Amino acid sequence: MASPDRPGIAITDLLVRRRGSVVLDEVSLDIPAGVIFGLLGPSGSGKTTLMRAMMGLQRITSGSISVLGAEAGDRRLGSKVGYMPQAAALYGDLTVLENLRYFARLVNQPRARVAEVLEEVDMVPFTKARVDRLSGGQRARVSLAVALLPRPEVLILDEPTVGLDPLLRERLWGEFRAKASAGATVIVSSHVMEEASRCDELVLLREGRVVAAGSPASLLERAGASDLNAAFIALVQQAEREAA
Amino acid sequence: MKGRRVLATAGRLLVEIRHDPRTLVMVMVVPSVLMTLLRYAFSGQRAVFQHSGPAVLALFPFTAMFVVASISMLRERTGGTLERLFTSPLRNSELLGGYSLAFGSLAVVQAGLTASIALGPLGLDVAGPLWAILGMALLSSLLGSSLGLFLSAFARTEFQAVQFLPAFVLPQLLLCGLFVPRDSMAAVLHWISWALPLTYALDGVSRVSQGANLSGYFVRDLVVLASSVPAAVVAGALTLRRRTP
Numbered sequence: 495m496a497s498p499d500r501p502g503i504a505i506t507d508l509l510v511r512r513r514g515s516v517v518l519d520e521v522s523l524d525i526p527a528g529v530i531f532g533l534l535g536p537s538g539s540g541k542t543t544l545m546r547a548m549m550g551l552q553r554i555t556s557g558s559i560s561v562l563g564a565e566a567g568d569r570r571l572g573s574k575v576g577y578m579p580q581a582a583a584l585y586g587d588l589t590v591l592e593n594l595r596y597f598a599r600l601v602n603q604p605r606a607r608v609a610e611v612l613e614e615v616d617m618v619p620f621t622k623a624r625v626d627r628l629s630g631g632q633r634a635r636v637s638l639a640v641a642l643l644p645r646p647e648v649l650i651l652d653e654p655t656v657g658l659d660p661l662l663r664e665r666l667w668g669e670f671r672a673k674a675s676a677g678a679t680v681i682v683s684s685h686v687m688e689e690a691s692r693c694d695e696l697v698l699l700r701e702g703r704v705v706a707a708g709s710p711a712s713l714l715e716r717a718g719a720s721d722l723n724a725a726f727i728a729l730v731q732q733a734e735r736e737a738a
Numbered sequence: 739m740k741g742r743r744v745l746a747t748a749g750r751l752l753v754e755i756r757h758d759p760r761t762l763v764m765v766m767v768v769p770s771v772l773m774t775l776l777r778y779a780f781s782g783q784r785a786v787f788q789h790s791g792p793a794v795l796a797l798f799p800f801t802a803m804f805v806v807a808s809i810s811m812l813r814e815r816t817g818g819t820l821e822r823l824f825t826s827p828l829r830n831s832e833l834l835g836g837y838s839l840a841f842g843s844l845a846v847v848q849a850g851l852t853a854s855i856a857l858g859p860l861g862l863d864v865a866g867p868l869w870a871i872l873g874m875a876l877l878s879s880l881l882g883s884s885l886g887l888f889l890s891a892f893a894r895t896e897f898q899a900v901q902f903l904p905a906f907v908l909p910q911l912l913l914c915g916l917f918v919p920r921d922s923m924a925a926v927l928h929w930i931s932w933a934l935p936l937t938y939a940l941d942g943v944s945r946v947s948q949g950a951n952l953s954g955y956f957v958r959d960l961v962v963l964a965s966s967v968p969a970a971v972v973a974g975a976l977t978l979r980r981r982t983p
Contacts, residue, residue, distance in 0.1 A: 512983055549825050553981040567980065572827035583818030585750070587757045592750070599746035600826045624757070640822070 502527040502648055502679030503548060508557035510543055510702075517543050519702045521557075525681060525695070527647075530674045532693030533683040534726070539699040541683040542580055545650050548681070549577050562647060573601045576646030580653055582633040586626030590617060590636050593625060594643065601644040611639040614669055616662065631657045638666070648679045655689065667692050687723040698726060705733045743828050747836025748843075751810060755844070765806060765844060769798040769852040777860045791862040792871060792947035793916050795853055796939050799845045799879030801907055805900070807841050808886030812899045815890065824980045833978070834971050837887055838880060845879030846872075865949025870956075874946070877963045878939040884970035891977030910936040915944075935966040 503525040510518040518540045525531045533541045546552040547559055550567015559566035562574060584593050594608045612618050615635040625633060638654055649670070655663045667689075674680045674694070682693065690696055691710050698705040698713075706713055706729045710722060717725035717732070755762055773794060780786040814820040823833060849872055856862040864871060889906060893899040913923070913931040920931050931937045942959035950956065 551821055551824060551981060553983050569827060569829070572825065575825065577822070577825045579818055579821065581818045583822045585754060585819060586817070587754050588750070592753055596746055596750040597822075597826065600743055600823070600828050602742075602827075 502562060503681070504560045505544075505548075506558050508544075508547060508559060509555045510540075510547060510552060511555045512543075517702050518547070521699075521702075521704055523697060523704070523707070525679055527679045528674055528677050529694040530670055530680045530682060530692065532690050532696045533681060533699065534685065534687070534690050534696055535699035535705075536685060538701075540702040541699055542652055543702075544699070545577075545652050545681065545683060548650055549575065571648075573644045574646055575648045575650065576641035576644060578634075578638050578641040578649075578651045578654055582625075582630075582637040584625045584633060584636055584640070587624065589622055589624050590628075591621045593636060594639060597640045598643050603643050603645075607643060607645075611642045614642060615639045616665065631659070631662070634658065635662075646678065649673060649681065651680070651682045653683055653685070655684070655686075687721070687726060690722045698729060700730055700733075703733075705729055740829075740832060743832045744835040744839060747828070747833055748839035751836065751840035752843075754810070755806075755840075761806070765802050766848055766851060769794075769802065769848060770855040772798070773852055773856050773860060777856075777862075787860075788863060788947075789944075790916060791856055791860075792864060792943045793940050795849065795856060795871060796875045796878050796943045797911065797914075797916070797936065798852060799849050799875050800882035800936065800939070801903065801911075802848060802882070803841045803845050803879045804882035804886040804907055805903060806844070806886070807837060807883035808890040808893070808899045808902060809896060811837070811887050811890040812893055812896060816895075820978070824978075830975045830978045834884075834887065834975055838883060838971065841883035842876065842880050845883070846876055849875035849879065864947045866946035866952065870946040870952060871943055873960075874939055874942045874963070877960075877967065878936065880967045881935055881939075881963065881970060884967055884974055888970055888974040888977060891974075910934045913937065914940040916940055935963060938962040938966075 505521055505523040508518055508521040509516070521544065533544065535541055543552055547554055548561060548566055561571055564571055591608065594611065595605065598605065598608050612621060615638050617632065617635050617639060620628065620632060625636060628636070634654065634657065638651070641649060641651065655666060658666070670680050670682065684690065694709060696710055696713060697707045706716070708716070713725050713729065714720070714722065717728035719725035719728050773791065776790065776794060777787050853868070853872060857864065889902050890899055893902065913927055913934055914936040915931070920928055920937070923931065938959040942956055942963065945956045945959070946952065
């Protein structure tokens with residue numbers, strides 16, 4: 495487990511260019527262990543690209559990303575990092591149980607672990623259902639369960655609560671909080687400001703750049719705003735004035 | 739390479755196929771039906787059936803596994819599961835090993851079923867040993883699945899993947915000597931046919947069925963076919979790129 499003074503993830507001067515255009519521009523972040531780290535920004539701001547880069551799935555132009563002291567994408571991280579992509583990424587013609595059992599065998603977890611994660615995401619009644627017959631929200635929960643299988647030290651969740659009902663969203667945020675309290679690094683992307691207030695640390699991304707970073711309280715203070723939505727707008731305008 | 743993860747992957751693929759009984763039936767039954775058609779379409783000319791029956795025995799598993807493997811891998815790519823596998827401890831070699839194991843074992847059952855129908859009720863005569871025919875059928879099915887895995891990288895949609903069958907498999911079928919003896923082809927085509935692995939599969943099975951000596955040319959056929967499989971697997975492995983632009 496990463497100690498508090500050693501960051502779970504350290505990103506230095508990350509530059510990602512795709513077909514000539516800059517997707518991530520000189521992003522540097524220290525993401526400590528034991529916190530919920532929120533990645534906020536409108537769609538197209540580079541959140542998914544940044545998360546894929548942390549998973550070693552994105553070709554980067556320059557800069558470096560270290561995850562738990564190893565280079566992002568190192569195979570040894572495979573059983574320490576849990577990733578929930580934006581699309582559910584499951585085998586539609588298999589049942590929930592068959593999906594989880596396969597992924598559990600890949601990360602060397604016993605069958606009992608499958609029952610635990612199903613419980614955590616509240617999908618026990620759907621164990622025998624085929625994934626392609628589930629609703630979008632149910633599929634998202636199975637996808638989250640796959641990410642939780644290896645008891646990851648780093649959890650990277652790309653918009654995990656989209657399409658979920660408020661009760662379930664509450665429950666999942668409780669789970670994220672529990673993982674962080676147990677020392678894991680939890681990174682959650684969202685475009686919903688209401689969720690931002692549940693994070694310990696926030697980064698606002700816009701057009702591939704970090705507009706602002708800090709705790710929700712410090713961002714509110716810096717922007718002189720009463721809610722995060724207003725703070726986001728104020729900080730973006732402030733950054734644009736500085737750039738002009 | 740960990741056997742556990744290879745087995746898990748092969749098992750998962752077989753469960754997927756089991757959940758799709760229509761595909762399973764097509765893979766298992768269609769070759770036998772076509773073999774029966776071949777027998778009775780040429781009912782007055784037993785020689786034609788004797789000539790092409792063994793060849794078809796080796797070529798069906800190739801085409802069937804080519805299609806099934808390329809579509810499965812394409813779905814893995816487009817559905818995001820391949821990317822999820824890249825973030826797990828599964829290695830490319832283990833993934834491809836799982837695919838080869840799953841489709842290889844399907845092919846064994848398919849070739850066995852087709853062979854028992856052809857040699858039993860349909861009365862196909864094979865002068866050489868049965869194991870040699872089945873061995874050739876197994877090798878060509880493994881070749882089919884590994885080529886399918888490789889070519890799936892060049893398809894964006896299932897429509898495109900299906901089009902690879904006429905684009906890559908039919909030319910090989912036309913040039914392998916099944917329809918026309920290779921020495922009566924235009925010279926250029928004859929040369930090309932030497933570079934296509936199915937040519938050797940067909941040459942091998944015809945030698946076995948005619949009771950030829952299983953050395954020399956048969957060994958050459960076996961070696962070419964057996965080394966094309968790992969070559970195609972390596973080519974397939976090169977298309978599994980973890981980092982995408």
